[in-house]
Amino acid sequence: MRxxxxxxxxxxxxxxxxxxxxxxxxxxxxxLVNTTLKTSYTPENPRVNQEVMFIADYEDENGTDIVDAxxxxxxxxxxxxxxxxxxxxxxxxxxxxxxxxxxxxKITAKKVGYVEQIKEFGVRISFKSMSxxxxxxxxVIKVGNQSMNILPVPPNTNLTIGLDILENFQKLTIYTxxxxxxxxxxxxxxxxxxxxxxxxxxxxxSVDLEDIYKEQYENAVIHFKIPKEWxxxxxxxxxxxxxxxxxxxxxRIIPYxxxxxxxxxxxxxxxxGFSEFIIYGExxxxxxxxxxxxxxxxxxxxxxxxxxxxCWMLVVxxxxxxxxxxxxxxxxxxxxKRKAKQKLTRLKAKLNxxxxxxxxxxxxxxxxxxxxxxxxxxxxxELKKVHEKIEDIKNEIxxxxxxxxxx
Amino acid sequence: xxxxxxxxxVILLAAGIAFVGIAKAYTDSDTITATVTVPxxxxxxxSTNTINFNSVTPGTDTGSxxxxxxxxxxGNTPTTNTTIKGTNWDDGAGHTMAVGxxxxxxxxxxxxxxxxxxxxxxxxxxxxxxxxxxxxxxxYFGVGVPNAQYPATYxxxxxxxxxx
Numbered sequence: 001m002r003x004x005x006x007x008x009x010x011x012x013x014x015x016x017x018x019x020x021x022x023x024x025x026x027x028x029x030x031x032l033v034n035t036t037l038k039t040s041y042t043p044e045n046p047r048v049n050q051e052v053m054f055i056a057d058y059e060d061e062n063g064t065d066i067v068d069a070x071x072x073x074x075x076x077x078x079x080x081x082x083x084x085x086x087x088x089x090x091x092x093x094x095x096x097x098x099x100x101x102x103x104x105x106k107i108t109a110k111k112v113g114y115v116e117q118i119k120e121f122g123v124r125i126s127f128k129s130m131s132x133x134x135x136x137x138x139x140v141i142k143v144g145n146q147s148m149n150i151l152p153v154p155p156n157t158n159l160t161i162g163l164d165i166l167e168n169f170q171k172l173t174i175y176t177x178x179x180x181x182x183x184x185x186x187x188x189x190x191x192x193x194x195x196x197x198x199x200x201x202x203x204x205x206s207v208d209l210e211d212i213y214k215e216q217y218e219n220a221v222i223h224f225k226i227p228k229e230w231x232x233x234x235x236x237x238x239x240x241x242x243x244x245x246x247x248x249x250x251x252r253i254i255p256y257x258x259x260x261x262x263x264x265x266x267x268x269x270x271x272x273g274f275s276e277f278i279i280y281g282e283x284x285x286x287x288x289x290x291x292x293x294x295x296x297x298x299x300x301x302x303x304x305x306x307x308x309x310x311c312w313m314l315v316v317x318x319x320x321x322x323x324x325x326x327x328x329x330x331x332x333x334x335x336x337k338r339k340a341k342q343k344l345t346r347l348k349a350k351l352n353x354x355x356x357x358x359x360x361x362x363x364x365x366x367x368x369x370x371x372x373x374x375x376x377x378x379x380x381x382e383l384k385k386v387h388e389k390i391e392d393i394k395n396e397i398x399x400x401x402x403x404x405x406x407x
Numbered sequence: 408x409x410x411x412x413x414x415x416x417v418i419l420l421a422a423g424i425a426f427v428g429i430a431k432a433y434t435d436s437d438t439i440t441a442t443v444t445v446p447x448x449x450x451x452x453x454s455t456n457t458i459n460f461n462s463v464t465p466g467t468d469t470g471s472x473x474x475x476x477x478x479x480x481x482g483n484t485p486t487t488n489t490t491i492k493g494t495n496w497d498d499g500a501g502h503t504m505a506v507g508x509x510x511x512x513x514x515x516x517x518x519x520x521x522x523x524x525x526x527x528x529x530x531x532x533x534x535x536x537x538x539x540x541x542x543x544x545x546x547y548f549g550v551g552v553p554n555a556q557y558p559a560t561y562x563x564x565x566x567x568x569x570x571x
Contacts, residue, residue, distance in 0.1 A: 020568040021451035023476060025509065027460035027496070027550055031558035113464040116554070 030113070034061040037109045037117035047126055049096050056082055056091040058109040058117065065089055069111040075123070076103055076162050077170025077223050077266075097125040099173065102150055103162030104143045120165045122148040139212075140184040152181040161187060168203045168279075170223035170266075176216060183212035190276050199242070199280040200234050202226055207274040219272050224255075224279060225264040236281035238265050247275035255279075340404040344397060351393045358386045449482035449540070449571035451489075460550050465558075468518040468551030478535065478567055479543035486569045489535020491546070493525040493566065498559035509563060510549050518549040529568065538569070 038057040046052045054073055058066045071082040071091040082091035097103060103123045110116040122143070138149040144165045153159045157176045163169035166189060174185075190204030205222065231238050243253035255269035271277070361383040368376050400406060454477035460469060480486055491511060496504035510522030513534040523530070534544040546567070 018568060018570045019448070019450045019482065020566055021453050022456070023453060023565040023567065024457045025460065025474075025493075025548065025550075025563040025565055026457070026560065027552070028462045028560045029465060029552050029556050029558045030462050032465060112466040 033114045035059060035066065035109070035111075035115045035117055037107070037119055039107050039119040039121060041123055045124065045126060046097070048100055049098055051094050051096050052123060052125075054082070054093045054095070054105070054107070055088065056093075056107050056109060056119075057089070058091065058111075060114065066109075066111050066114060069109050069114070071107065071109045073105060073107045074164035075105040076160075077164065077225075079164075082107070097123075097160075099158040099160040100125050100127055100150070100153060101158075101160035101162070101173075102141045102143075102148045103160070103171075104146050104148075104165045105162065106165050120144070120146055122146050123162075124148055124150055125160075126151055127154075137181040139180060139182060142184065142186045142188075144188065152179055154179050161185065163187060166205070168224055168226065169205055170225060172207065172220060172222050174220045175218045177218040178216045180212055180216050184208075184210040185212065186210070190278070192276075194244075194278050196244070196278070196280055198286060199240075199282045200236065202230060202241075202279045202281055204276060204278045206276045209274055214273065219270055220274070221268055221270050222277065223258075223266070223268040225266045226279070226281070227264055228260070229263075231265065231281065234281065235283050235285075237284045237286070238281070240282035240286065241265075241267060242280055242282070243269050244278040244280065245271060245273075245275055246278070247273050253277075337404045337406075340400050341406060344400050344406055347393050347397050347400070351390060351397065354386050354390045354393065358383060358390065361386060447482070447484035447571060449480050449484055449486045449538075449569045451567050451569045452479040452481035452543075453477070453567065454479075458548060460548075463550060463552045465552050465556045466554040469549040470519065471515065471517040473512075473515050473547035473549050476546045476548070477543050478532075478546055480538045480540055480569060482569070482571065483540050484571050485540060486535060486538040486571045488570050489532045489538060490529035490568045490570075491525070491532055491565065492527060492529045492568075494527065494564045496561040496563045498557070498561045500559065502557040502559055502561075504553070504556060504561055506563070508551050508553070509565070510551075512547045513544055515547050516549065518551055522547075522549055525565065532567075535567075535569065 036059050038059075039055065041052050041054045043050065043052070054075070056071050056073070058069050058071060060066055065084075067084045067086075069084075069091075071084075073080050073082050073093050075093075075095060076097065080093055080095075082093045084090070085092040091109070101124075103125065105121055105123055107119045108116070109118075122141075137152055139151075139153065141148050141150060141161055143161065143163060146165060150159075153176055155176050155178050159174045159176060159180070161172045161174075163171050166187070172187060186206075186208040188206050188208075190206045192204070194201050194204060203224070205224075207220075207222075226238070226241065230236070238257070241255055241257075243255055245251040245253055253269045253271065255267040258266040258268060260266065269277075361379055365376065365379050365383065368379075370376065454475075458474040458476060460474060463469060478489070493506045493509060495506045496508060506527050507524035509525040510516070510518055511525055512522045513532065516522045532544075532546070538544065548565075
């Protein structure tokens with residue numbers, strides 16, 4: 001009799017299972033309310049030290065004033081909050097200007113849920129009323145997309161051009177040494193993207209004078225500001241902000257640091273001439289005291305590349321024409337030459353045949369016992385004809401070789 | 408008679424001993440191992456599968472108003488970790504909004520000052536690590552809409568994953 005015992009062992013296997021669930025989120029973005037912004041200033045032709053009142057009327061699509069909007073004005077290098085005036089039914093800001101010139105101004109109106117509006121315009125500040133005279137001459141001042149004419153500026157006068165519509169630039173002040181009666185002052189952001197051997201380009205200003213000469217002004221001062229956000233995000237040492245002036249050569253200008261506020265650091269620099277001014281900053285860990293070199297002028301490179309491409313195209317076209325000329329001269333002869341070569345080959349084969357025939361005849365003649373008789377004479381004539389043919393073919397070969405340079 | 412009884416008893420005893428001896432000689436044993444797989448499962452249970460931020464004006468956010476979802480481990484074992492990720496907001500007509508416009512937290516929060524921006528890759532939720540079976544935590548969501556966002560209705564899918 002057999003007795004069996006069963007021992008059962010349980011092995012627990014644990015399997016890890018990941019589980020995921022999705023959650024659907026939704027939101028509706030409503031359309032912004034349409035708005036309009038009307039701007040003006042009074043008096044119409046303000047003079048130096050006269051109070052100018054700027055007016056901004058920000059309305060919704062129903063023509064209702066948006067009284068709780070955020071309306072700011074950037075003028076004469078600074079940004080101010082405009083306050084809503086119930087009596088004027090508009091936002092108001094008042095300011096006096098102490099120098100003559102054109103102040104390009106920007107008013108921004110915005111409110112959450114409403115379309116933001118920006119208006120740019122120039123305010124002309126004169127010594128005297130425009131309507132009181134000035135003749136036909138005037139100075140044209142262009143900044144960004146804006147343009148304005150001003151009356152002639154007398155000598156030893158500060159002519160200020162407000163640059164608030166160029167964002168980082170505040171104003172340009174030209175100190176005149178002679179009267180400037182006409183001409184054009186064109187101030188824009190540079191249209192080239194400069195790059196430097198060291199340092200980081202912040203911005204670039206281009207000042208171009210037409211029909212205004214060096215003798216007419218003594219110097220100029222340009223005010224600008226750099227956002228602290230740019231300085232911090234690029235790890236810039238704000239005591240190492242520099243200007244590179246590109247005129248007749250490249251000059252380095254160290255700007256003066258005026259002040260700072262919550263958002264910006266303010267600088268100015270003096271220049272004796274006008275051209276392009278690259279504002280750059282050096283990083284905190286920069287060790288070189290040498291001014292950076294301008295190493296990259298994309299537009300100029302583009303121009304030089306275009307010029308180079310143009311030159312190369314001319315060269316290629318020239319070579320092509322030359323080759324065509326040569327080829328044209330050679331096309332017909334080449335075909336003839338090919339045929340001449342074939343003919344030459346045939347003639348040489350024929351010549352070899354004649355030489356063999358001549359040798360045969362000569363050997364037969366030598367074998368003849370007598371050099372007289374009918375047979376001898378016939379063979380001799382045959383030999384003469386063969387020699388004549390040989391001479392003819394040799395001449396023909398020589399002609400061919402000479403004509404087609406086949407030798 | 409007594410002698411017969413005693414003799415019979417002795418015989419029976421001897422036979423019994425012999426039987427036990429034989430029986431013992433034939434005793435055998437063997438072992439069978441049986442494997443039983445018991446899956447350890449952690450299951451994500453959400454209190455809701457949809458959240459709606461309703462209308463959010465461009466240039467604004469949901470502030471301190473959060474949408475809430477309770478996340479429960481509906482399995483039988485604790486989690487090792489729990490992660491969250493999402494997709495970009497999409498209106499289905501080519502207009503999108505970055506996934507990071509959605510912020511989340513495991514406590515109520517103000518959008519402008521706190522909250523973790525949602526990303527398209529898994530981010531661990533601290534409260535979802537070693538979450539016991541049957542335990543839960545709450546996720547709070549907020550959203551901000553950029554100023555120039557095209558007006559439309561946008562949707563986003565948020566995925567919560569439990570690993571165990």
